[in-house]
Amino acid sequence: MGVDATMTEPITISHAADPDTIETVYRRRHGDFLRVAAAITGSPDAALDAVQEALARAFARRRSFRGEGSLEAWLWKVVVNTARNAKRDAPVVAEPVEREAAVADSDPRETIVRAGVAALPERQRLVLFLRYYADLDYAGIASTLGIRRGTVSATLNHAHEAVRRLLAEEESS
16 A cells, blocks of 8 residues: 555645645544643543534635644644633632642652643743654754744753752752
């Protein structure tokens, strides 16, 4: 069976407003969209809703894509913004006891890293999520967040340093 070129080649600007191309990117990156949205919202259910809402918004606003970056980066921006809005609008609910117990029973370093990432400023968290959950390069992250590539590098460096510092403090105590 041959490889579908639309699934392996980058999406070009010439496909900007094409609903089929939006759907192709959505299907190819759906799992990544869900992981990042779940990291932002803190809930798999909210993430699923946010990603579905993001697709609907992308279709409705596809003519607003100006081709200044990749279509995929534009879709990431829609997903990230929709997830951020979903988190902002969500009621505050305490985590179930089972989740707290599962985290307490996990590797202590993992618990420290999770706490460290949760304590990071929003931009640092988003850059980490997009780099490691979505596997975006610096240019894609910059386009998604509307920041410069150098800012992505500096932000990622600050996030790494903050988590390293937290781990070092924990190990020394």
